[in-house]
Amino acid sequence: MRETDPSSFSGLSRRAWLKRTALAAGGTLASGSLLAGAAPLPVPESSKKLGAPILSPEYGQPAPQESDVVRRPTGLTPTQYSSWSFTPLQDLHGIVTPNGLFFERHHGGVPDIARDQHRLAVHGLVRQPLLFSMDDLVRFPSVSRFHFLECSGNGSAEWAAPTGKTAQFTHGLLSCCEWTGVPLATVLEEAGIRPEAKWLLAEGADAASMTRSIPIEKALDDALLAYAQNGERLRPEQGYPVRLLLPGFEGNMNVKWLRRLKLGDRPFHSREETSKYTDLMADGTAREFSFVMEAKSVITHPSGGQRIDRGFCEISGLAWSGRGRITRVYVSTDGGKSWRQAALQEPVIPKCLSRFRVAWSWDGAPAILQSRAVDETGYVQPSRRELIAVRGMNSYYHNNSIQSWLVAGSGEVSNVHV
Amino acid sequence: MRETDPSSFSGLSRRAWLKRTALAAGGTLASGSLLAGAAPLPVPESSKKLGAPILSPEYGQPAPQESDVVRRPTGLTPTQYSSWSFTPLQDLHGIVTPNGLFFERHHGGVPDIARDQHRLAVHGLVRQPLLFSMDDLVRFPSVSRFHFLECSGNGSAEWAAPTGKTAQFTHGLLSCCEWTGVPLATVLEEAGIRPEAKWLLAEGADAASMTRSIPIEKALDDALLAYAQNGERLRPEQGYPVRLLLPGFEGNMNVKWLRRLKLGDRPFHSREETSKYTDLMADGTAREFSFVMEAKSVITHPSGGQRIDRGFCEISGLAWSGRGRITRVYVSTDGGKSWRQAALQEPVIPKCLSRFRVAWSWDGAPAILQSRAVDETGYVQPSRRELIAVRGMNSYYHNNSIQSWLVAGSGEVSNVHV
Numbered sequence: 144m145r146e147t148d149p150s151s152f153s154g155l156s157r158r159a160w161l162k163r164t165a166l167a168a169g170g171t172l173a174s175g176s177l178l179a180g181a182a183p184l185p186v187p188e189s190s191k192k193l194g195a196p197i198l199s200p201e202y203g204q205p206a207p208q209e210s211d212v213v214r215r216p217t218g219l220t221p222t223q224y225s226s227w228s229f230t231p232l233q234d235l236h237g238i239v240t241p242n243g244l245f246f247e248r249h250h251g252g253v254p255d256i257a258r259d260q261h262r263l264a265v266h267g268l269v270r271q272p273l274l275f276s277m278d279d280l281v282r283f284p285s286v287s288r289f290h291f292l293e294c295s296g297n298g299s300a301e302w303a304a305p306t307g308k309t310a311q312f313t314h315g316l317l318s319c320c321e322w323t324g325v326p327l328a329t330v331l332e333e334a335g336i337r338p339e340a341k342w343l344l345a346e347g348a349d350a351a352s353m354t355r356s357i358p359i360e361k362a363l364d365d366a367l368l369a370y371a372q373n374g375e376r377l378r379p380e381q382g383y384p385v386r387l388l389l390p391g392f393e394g395n396m397n398v399k400w401l402r403r404l405k406l407g408d409r410p411f412h413s414r415e416e417t418s419k420y421t422d423l424m425a426d427g428t429a430r431e432f433s434f435v436m437e438a439k440s441v442i443t444h445p446s447g448g449q450r451i452d453r454g455f456c457e458i459s460g461l462a463w464s465g466r467g468r469i470t471r472v473y474v475s476t477d478g479g480k481s482w483r484q485a486a487l488q489e490p491v492i493p494k495c496l497s498r499f500r501v502a503w504s505w506d507g508a509p510a511i512l513q514s515r516a517v518d519e520t521g522y523v524q525p526s527r528r529e530l531i532a533v534r535g536m537n538s539y540y541h542n543n544s545i546q547s548w549l550v551a552g553s554g555e556v557s558n559v560h561v
Numbered sequence: 562m563r564e565t566d567p568s569s570f571s572g573l574s575r576r577a578w579l580k581r582t583a584l585a586a587g588g589t590l591a592s593g594s595l596l597a598g599a600a601p602l603p604v605p606e607s608s609k610k611l612g613a614p615i616l617s618p619e620y621g622q623p624a625p626q627e628s629d630v631v632r633r634p635t636g637l638t639p640t641q642y643s644s645w646s647f648t649p650l651q652d653l654h655g656i657v658t659p660n661g662l663f664f665e666r667h668h669g670g671v672p673d674i675a676r677d678q679h680r681l682a683v684h685g686l687v688r689q690p691l692l693f694s695m696d697d698l699v700r701f702p703s704v705s706r707f708h709f710l711e712c713s714g715n716g717s718a719e720w721a722a723p724t725g726k727t728a729q730f731t732h733g734l735l736s737c738c739e740w741t742g743v744p745l746a747t748v749l750e751e752a753g754i755r756p757e758a759k760w761l762l763a764e765g766a767d768a769a770s771m772t773r774s775i776p777i778e779k780a781l782d783d784a785l786l787a788y789a790q791n792g793e794r795l796r797p798e799q800g801y802p803v804r805l806l807l808p809g810f811e812g813n814m815n816v817k818w819l820r821r822l823k824l825g826d827r828p829f830h831s832r833e834e835t836s837k838y839t840d841l842m843a844d845g846t847a848r849e850f851s852f853v854m855e856a857k858s859v860i861t862h863p864s865g866g867q868r869i870d871r872g873f874c875e876i877s878g879l880a881w882s883g884r885g886r887i888t889r890v891y892v893s894t895d896g897g898k899s900w901r902q903a904a905l906q907e908p909v910i911p912k913c914l915s916r917f918r919v920a921w922s923w924d925g926a927p928a929i930l931q932s933r934a935v936d937e938t939g940y941v942q943p944s945r946r947e948l949i950a951v952r953g954m955n956s957y958y959h960n961n962s963i964q965s966w967l968v969a970g971s972g973e974v975s976n977v978h979v
Binding site: 174194212222348374 | 770
């Protein structure tokens, strides 16, 4: 893989950088139209009349003109009670997902839980079993951290063929926000962890009684009992009033509507980690407990369903790793023959989305865009072929292979496999 | 001012830290109730029936039980067209403000602007006057940054007497989000800045034609033409489709619904910077162009209108500075006689809210809680007396003095001056 220097925005003036980029490909700068100097500027209609008043009291809503920026459900499930909906990644900027667009995955619908009545039990191999109300939990010392959450099934429909038309459907079981909660370690230490405790069973208060086994090392490392997202209390579909947050672990383990944690000396082998959420290999065996979401990335602009014009085009996307910080992202515009290092937007936070950008000038010839992420462990995001060589074609979850977008001569962008 | 070491959560185990804190004040730990070991846990009602299905398509909404967490308008203006609404800081966690709770300040209502029709003109002392559509602007290289925005009138009603009952009304003209946009410098360089250009006039497309003069140094430093907040496009009340963002500068200069930037060789002395948004001093002269929001902080928990119980209580709040990073926050529980250094939540970002926390155990005696922020320039947030000594009693804007909350023997918290 050939590499060039990162296209840093800070190393040279933006104008010089724009010019260099545009001229290198014979393109034009992104720019406005010339304004006739003599005539006065027209006064816009919106300046001629009063706007809308402040409403009292109010929780604000998105601009009506952005009404197509919504979560969209899958068409693959027979019911909307055990199903999922996707975040519109192609329409988003930066790293924060607004709470109203945070992807969903439910196994028995969204329960309606009275905050005052909800209890979290901590029992099993503890010195004193304890029951916590929400008032108990929020009284503990809290932390706030930015973390992504990704469904292990994100990209599963892409394994055999390019299926999703947009980044929303190829990668949109992925969102990111600022979580606030109690370190799980604090609460476990209140109950007193017995030395033989090695695993926890986490169970939700939903109709599916969603149940997963969590290694004690993770519980004592960076796990949170999260009760807020992006400043406000959890949304109902994100586990109101409290969920488990296991940074970097597959989405379904971050049990929502959390009602109990039972400590044991071995994994509990629940339905969701035996018949479900395992990875079937080519030889018929299955990977179980494949917790960590490995390094992955996707270009969100330009991406499937969009159309670009010749000349300057900023390539921008998201990279993330369940093992820590993203250290580098490479972008190819020729289907992987050559690679340029992208700029990473600060702050780069462990187990969080990172926004990458690279300047490009499109000359009108068909092009294949790819991104490849590297994390702080040195792990390199695999190509689809590299992934299949290891995992075979029976697998479904944990597809972290490189995404390819074809820019046709018309400027239209579509999902392809190369 | 006496100081003690920061109460770092990482320096000792959380349990040891909790115990030390609680025992030092003779209090008890925050904890749940003992759970009888023998009886099976009751199955919650929410596990006995299906929850709500995924809606199609959908922009999600807050939990119905959190319906009191809303923006609230002031009662001080005769109309809701030129008025403001406050962010409920006392109910929020972390540093991100959800877009639906971002404070508002309008001078002529919220205009309804067609994104496709909106244009931004750059004219005056430029080599080529230019007109930009939104498609032109989003095509430029973009950046994303977390910044607070604060109305210069935040806390103005607190100058003479403790007025606001809650942190929402004392400090809630303050919000923070991740902004995405084009560096203003990029766009100005496209037009070509003439050497004699020293100021810009920024004008909004609202009924007030909100107009302010911006120094060219700020425009070329970190100013953005922002079109997205917390991932999604700007909300209408935040300037859809594009606003000026001047990190650290008073809110009204961050002109919303931005329609033109005119470069000139001197300030334009608009109404909003001569008769309004100036600071009347004791001698009858006025401070003009007081752009920067100086270092400030507020304890949001516990705060006015809340009630605490004896024993462990985490004191938590927000600190910010228009000049850069917050470096230290001190907390007093005895009305300023002694101070402890608070822990700052990472990442600490320049010109952004920082969340601080300190462990406390309340012994039931009346207490006065205060916080004092220090920024990277060494500036120390003043007490109310220190502020008045310099600024007198005629002033209205730029009240960044220390807030005092009285915890009564009943545990009820109220706004006081000391």
